[in-house]
Amino acid sequence: MIYFDECAQAMHTLADAGALFIGQSVKYPSNAMFKTLRDVPTDQRIEVPVFEDVQMGLCTGYALGGFLPVCCFPRMDFLLLAANQLVNHLDKIAYTPHRAKVIVRTSVGAKWPLHSGHQHTQDHTAAFRLMLRTVEVIELNCARDVAPGYARALTLEHSCLVVERQDLYGEM
Numbered sequence: 001m002i003y004f005d006e007c008a009q010a011m012h013t014l015a016d017a018g019a020l021f022i023g024q025s026v027k028y029p030s031n032a033m034f035k036t037l038r039d040v041p042t043d044q045r046i047e048v049p050v051f052e053d054v055q056m057g058l059c060t061g062y063a064l065g066g067f068l069p070v071c072c073f074p075r076m077d078f079l080l081l082a083a084n085q086l087v088n089h090l091d092k093i094a095y096t097p098h099r100a101k102v103i104v105r106t107s108v109g110a111k112w113p114l115h116s117g118h119q120h121t122q123d124h125t126a127a128f129r130l131m132l133r134t135v136e137v138i139e140l141n142c143a144r145d146v147a148p149g150y151a152r153a154l155t156l157e158h159s160c161l162v163v164e165r166q167d168l169y170g171e172m
Contacts, residue, residue: 003168006146012039023072056085063100094134107164
């Protein structure tokens with residue numbers, strides 16, 4: 001299978017496990033990541049406006065309520081706007097008596113076949129690794145990484161940040 005199809009299959013698997021998909025362009029098309037949700041029922045998708053910090057806090061709240069949110073940020077560049085909630089709140093819940101698991105899904109924007117622009121293609125994975133103590137970072141650098149990466153995300157007891165590569169969505 002190609003990388004894109006592996007991502008779509010992984011989203012179907014997460015949906016079958018009861019996950020809620022929360023983010024921008026999860027219910028309405030506007031980016032490549034949206035298309036990977038093709039087999040996810042629309043009643044498991046919650047579209048939110050452009051308010052990344054609130055989105056991450058909302059997902060943390062859903063997780064504290066017993067849900068499994070997949071918090072979707074189509075571009076890692078804009079995950080920076082949610083870093084407060086990710087680094088100072090979700091990451092630190094493990095040090096409290098509370099339990100909350102969020103699968104944070106993001107991607108490094110494509111530079112090929114069309115360059116998405118400098119503000120849409122930055123890779124901040126290394127920086128997030130340095131900031132996060134309990135949220136595991138899982139990189140999906142080739143099609144072979146996708147199924148085991150999302151299987152790990154699903155079976156972990158704690159939150160994780162899954163980083164996809166949109167340049168690979170169209171690989172053959």
